[in-house]
Amino acid sequence: MSVDMNTDLNQHISQQFNTELEELRSQLLAMGGAVEKQVSDAIDSLIDADSELALSVRAKDDDVNFMEVSIDEEASRILARRQPAASDLRLVIACTKASTDLERIGDEAAKIARFSMELAENGESPRGYIEARHIGTHVRKMVQDALNAFARFDADMALAVAQEDKSVDREYRSAMRELVTYMMEDPRSITRVLNIMWVLRSLERIGDHARNIAEYVIYLVKGTDVRHIGLKKMKAEVFERSPSDA
Amino acid sequence: MSVDMNTDLNQHISQQFNTELEELRSQLLAMGGAVEKQVSDAIDSLIDADSELALSVRAKDDDVNFMEVSIDEEASRILARRQPAASDLRLVIACTKASTDLERIGDEAAKIARFSMELAENGESPRGYIEARHIGTHVRKMVQDALNAFARFDADMALAVAQEDKSVDREYRSAMRELVTYMMEDPRSITRVLNIMWVLRSLERIGDHARNIAEYVIYLVKGTDVRHIGLKKMKAEVFERSPSDA
Numbered sequence A, B: 001m002s003v004d005m006n007t008d009l010n011q012h013i014s015q016q017f018n019t020e021l022e023e024l025r026s027q028l029l030a031m032g033g034a035v036e037k038q039v040s041d042a043i044d045s046l047i048d049a050d051s052e053l054a055l056s057v058r059a060k061d062d063d064v065n066f067m068e069v070s071i072d073e074e075a076s077r078i079l080a081r082r083q084p085a086a087s088d089l090r091l092v093i094a095c096t097k098a099s100t101d102l103e104r105i106g107d108e109a110a111k112i113a114r115f116s117m118e119l120a121e122n123g124e125s126p127r128g129y130i131e132a133r134h135i136g137t138h139v140r141k142m143v144q145d146a147l148n149a150f151a152r153f154d155a156d157m158a159l160a161v162a163q164e165d166k167s168v169d170r171e172y173r174s175a176m177r178e179l180v181t182y183m184m185e186d187p188r189s190i191t192r193v194l195n196i197m198w199v200l201r202s203l204e205r206i207g208d209h210a211r212n213i214a215e216y217v218i219y220l221v222k223g224t225d226v227r228h229i230g231l232k233k234m235k236a237e238v239f240e241r242s243p244s245d246a
Helices: A003-047 A051-082 A086-122 A129-152 A155-185 A187-222 A231-240 B003-047 B051-082 B086-122 B129-152 B155-185 B187-222 B231-240
Strands: none
Touching: A003 A051, A003 A086, A003 A129, A051 A086, A051 B086, A086 A129, A086 A187, A086 B051, A086 B086, A129 A155, A129 A187, A155 A187, A155 A231, A155 B187, A187 A231, A187 B155, A187 B187, B003 B051, B003 B086, B003 B129, B051 B086, B086 B129, B086 B187, B129 B155, B129 B187, B155 B187, B155 B231, B187 B231
16 A cells, blocks of 8 residues: 555544544534523423423433433444544543533433422422522523533633532522521421422532533543632633643 | 564553553442442431531542542543453443442532531431431442442342332432421421431432442443333343343
8 A cells, every 4th residue: 555545544534533523522512402401491391380391301301311322322432443542532531421411410400390390280389489590590501601612612611610600509508598498487388399499409400510511621621630629720720721632 | 573572562561451450440449438438427427416427528528539530530541542442441431430420429428418517516307317327228238239249240230239229219209208297297397307308318319329330330241331221121131131242
């Protein structure tokens, strides 16, 4: 084989490899889009007491689960056949890690839908909807931004998502305190208020998962694992480090 | 280089590779041991109202977090340098997936410890300790069995762990119903009973994560992704399939 043919072959292989990586990333972003819609539908089903919408959210959870399995399959195939290195390897790892978090977000959306149905059918909670809408909008935006950061390899945007998680936690704690106070004043409402509390809990978890995805974006772009290092150090990594092997 | 030297070199490389894989698996099992201890200490701190023990659980969460990052680092290094295939690749993937679940189990243990401290310092709950101890013992055994299944590549034991999760869910729901009833009868206890409810919730989540780890063991041993397929199909995969490429 001549050197030229070899180069052609290498280019061909490398182009096909790029296509596969691009395909994996598209799959992840498609899963992200589906999950984002699940979250937004789950919140709407709660606010509008729409049992039918809640039912469809629960039904679609299977699709999300299937997407997770399919992304992991594709990632394993790429790892086995292409033996990616450096930023390619990080992309594959980030996709499979992020797909787990997206699947868990889908689970939380399905749980919210379950409580929406309970509330729509067995009596509304006297409190908590405003807080659920507010925190719901907040975490939905976090999921959206985390996915946009993934799509654009944007570490700054990812950092902003991680920072948002703190204020979601604050909003969550304050809403919970209020609901506990209300329960004590009106014990007959306990069961219904508890249903809203579980919704808030799920929303808070969705914020955590969005933050995890944001951390994988920073790992992907900057090459550093920023989990568990705190926001201050994370900021330093995003602003000061250029990837060592991109 | 003679053929013999080449063979020697290959054997040498392959031996070193095996050592690295073994090292990764040991790291995961060590992390598992640490997390198991965290769960058991968190439950003890609740039952014995032992704030000091609870504090030490919370302090040790950082060690667990560090282990997760270190396992993922080692796994990436193996993927980049060794380009593992078939069952070796599955081992690396299963280790990094399982480490995420172990880390989350550690988080839940730290949360339980936080509520133990609240209860020890601001007043015990009038109910829920028996249930917490019972479900706690149950999920702790699930974590232990999932790790043993990992250590022995035992898909049957992993299947048993996944099956256990159903009965934990049942126990959890029944305990929650009782606590809600109690709350309504004695509204002054709401805050304290809620603290125990959050503990039960964390325990139930630990059961979910143990089930996830069990599913990775089946993937590792049998080569099939059994997430989201239901217990019946999972059983069929464990009993009927031999791995295609082990």
